[in-house]
Amino acid sequence: MRIAYSVETVRTAERELMDRLPDGALMRRAAAGLAAVCVDLLRRRGRVYGSRVVLLVGSGDNGGDALYAGAALARRGAGVAAVLLAPERAHAGGLAALLGSGGRSLDNSSDPFDVLAAADLVVDGITGIGGRGGLRPDAVPVARAARGSGAVVVAVDLPSGVEADSGEVVGEALRADATVTFGTYKPGHLIDPAREYAGATRLVDIGLGSVLPSVPELEALQHADVARLLPVPTGESDKYRRGVVGVVAGSARYPGAAVLAVAGALHGGAGAVRYVGPAGDAVIARFPETLVHAGPPAKAGRVQAWVVGPGLGDEPGVRDALASDVPVLVDADGLRGLDAGAVRARTAPTLLTPHAGEAAALLGVPRGEVEAGRLAAVRELTARYGATVLLKGSTTLVASPDLSDPVRVNPTGTPWLATAGSGDVLSGLTGSLLASGLPARDAGSVGAYLHGLAARTAARGAPVSAEDVAAGLRGAWRDVVSGE
Ligand SMILES: NC(=O)C1=CN([C@@H]2O[C@H](COP(=O)(O)OP(=O)(O)OC[C@H]3O[C@@H](n4cnc5c(N)ncnc54)[C@H](O)[C@@H]3O)[C@@H](O)[C@H]2O)[C@@H](O)CC1
Numbered sequence: 001m002r003i004a005y006s007v008e009t010v011r012t013a014e015r016e017l018m019d020r021l022p023d024g025a026l027m028r029r030a031a032a033g034l035a036a037v038c039v040d041l042l043r044r045r046g047r048v049y050g051s052r053v054v055l056l057v058g059s060g061d062n063g064g065d066a067l068y069a070g071a072a073l074a075r076r077g078a079g080v081a082a083v084l085l086a087p088e089r090a091h092a093g094g095l096a097a098l099l100g101s102g103g104r105s106l107d108n109s110s111d112p113f114d115v116l117a118a119a120d121l122v123v124d125g126i127t128g129i130g131g132r133g134g135l136r137p138d139a140v141p142v143a144r145a146a147r148g149s150g151a152v153v154v155a156v157d158l159p160s161g162v163e164a165d166s167g168e169v170v171g172e173a174l175r176a177d178a179t180v181t182f183g184t185y186k187p188g189h190l191i192d193p194a195r196e197y198a199g200a201t202r203l204v205d206i207g208l209g210s211v212l213p214s215v216p217e218l219e220a221l222q223h224a225d226v227a228r229l230l231p232v233p234t235g236e237s238d239k240y241r242r243g244v245v246g247v248v249a250g251s252a253r254y255p256g257a258a259v260l261a262v263a264g265a266l267h268g269g270a271g272a273v274r275y276v277g278p279a280g281d282a283v284i285a286r287f288p289e290t291l292v293h294a295g296p297p298a299k300a301g302r303v304q305a306w307v308v309g310p311g312l313g314d315e316p317g318v319r320d321a322l323a324s325d326v327p328v329l330v331d332a333d334g335l336r337g338l339d340a341g342a343v344r345a346r347t348a349p350t351l352l353t354p355h356a357g358e359a360a361a362l363l364g365v366p367r368g369e370v371e372a373g374r375l376a377a378v379r380e381l382t383a384r385y386g387a388t389v390l391l392k393g394s395t396t397l398v399a400s401p402d403l404s405d406p407v408r409v410n411p412t413g414t415p416w417l418a419t420a421g422s423g424d425v426l427s428g429l430t431g432s433l434l435a436s437g438l439p440a441r442d443a444g445s446v447g448a449y450l451h452g453l454a455a456r457t458a459a460r461g462a463p464v465s466a467e468d469v470a471a472g473l474r475g476a477w478r479d480v481v482s483g484e
């Protein structure tokens with residue numbers, strides 16, 4: 001599991017640790033880890049001795065890390081030049097170390113753009129966890145020159161300009177090839193758009209683990225975590241004990257949504273899928289194992305979880321499903337005009353699975369606001385509806401209404417998933433996991449994980465259809481179980 005803590009939590013932990021250690025020890029550990037990654041990257045492109053390294057140095061400790069790491073590289077024979085964005089406030093100890101190791105700080109006679117154009121590696125130490133509100137105007141041209149230079153760009157702690165706590169990018173930020181972070185990941189390393197700016201992220205241990213709280217703010221599951229959560233039938237299981245998932249989806253206009261939601265549901269671990277709605281013929285033609293019923297849901301027979309909404313159009317069914325005493329997943333058309341009071345009044349879990357547009361409509365804000373601030377949006381939705389919320393997107397987030405539960409970030413997504421019908425597969429799959437007994441947060445995060453993995457494997461760099469994703473779910477499940 002990858003876990004992330006907010007800046008406030010990190011700062012508290014750092015203070016506690018610093019009190020126990022000699023002055024500057026943490027920064028030395030951070031800089032040593034950073035220098036080791038830079039050495040590795042330079043070696044892959046040639047060698048360290050004689051390479052050209054440029055440090056972009058801001059006014060805080062992030063710049064201090066860059067300067068100390070630059071000093072270490074200079075001692076190994078690299079030509080290291082520092083561009084000081086606030087010369088009078090640059091970290092004094094770091095600067096002295098750099099100059100004392102044979103590095104230099106650019107004076108007025110050198111053009112930083114010429115130096116950047118010739119660099120092999122650029123270290124971005126403009127801002128880290130202390131940065132707010134995007135790059136300042138004076139940093140923008142050097143950040144752009146770094147990106148355009150052909151050098152490998154390594155961000156210190158975070159790519160400068162991103163918001164560490166939310167993953168938002170307000171204004172301009174620096175795009176890195178790699179990011180070296182310290183002690184723990186921060187939300188910006190896991191959530192888009194900041195995650196994309198970070199490139200490949202490496203975590204350097206500076207001893208913070210012992211002083212961080214046991215429960216993080218965010219967590220991203222990995223194969224082994226998902227494998228532990230997957231429902232596995234036992235010798236005593238029959239189809240009913242494994243759970244029946246009811247799918248209320250599709251309409252005369254969108255029969256395909258019913259077929260795709262059922263396709264997802266057949267791969268989520270439930271023992272049977274009960275389809276309820278007007279697209280029974282299309283469903284049976286494709287999946288004869290489905291139990292079909294024309295509706296309404298209240299008359300369709302017992303299920304252990306409902307999925308309601310994909311391609312539903314104006315067909316009824318949401319009210320019936322919400323009135324039941326089993327977990328309910330509400331997606332797509334089911335989310336239109338969703339009654340927050342009815343959701344809050346439920347005793348069984350409810351899982352809402354909006355994409356950014358649907359989330360924006362539920363919150364009454366522009367879509368761009370949700371896309372830019374995904375973490376805030378998912379938390380606000382859980383609070384308003386008293387439900388677990390899976391916010392789909394390039395980094396899907398799953399949050400429960402219990403604020404002590406870390407928000408889950410799905411790491412397996414792929415842009416190829418932005419294809420018609422893939423959400424229908426996800427809701428069927430996740431509903432099936434609910435029916436087989438997973439709590440809503442686990443069902444949502446396991447569903448998103450398998451779905452993303454199936455799409456990645458099916459796509460391998462080429463477009464995929466929703467059917468391909470459904471067909472890839474069995475392989476994704478196997479990969480998770482076998483740890484591949
Ligand atoms: N506190 C610690 O124990 C450790 C901190 N470390 C480093 O220290 C960093 C945090 O240092 P600081 O708290 O000094 O903060 P930063 O160095 O991240 O940035 C704060 C400085 O940048 C300026 N600033 C804020 N927003 C800006 C913007 N948009 N554009 C340009 N300048 C801006 C502020 O005026 C302030 O001077 C971490 O990210 C990490 O790199 C590491 O050395 C590990 C140990």
Ligand SMILES: [K+]
Binds near residue numbers: 125
């Ligand atoms: K940085």
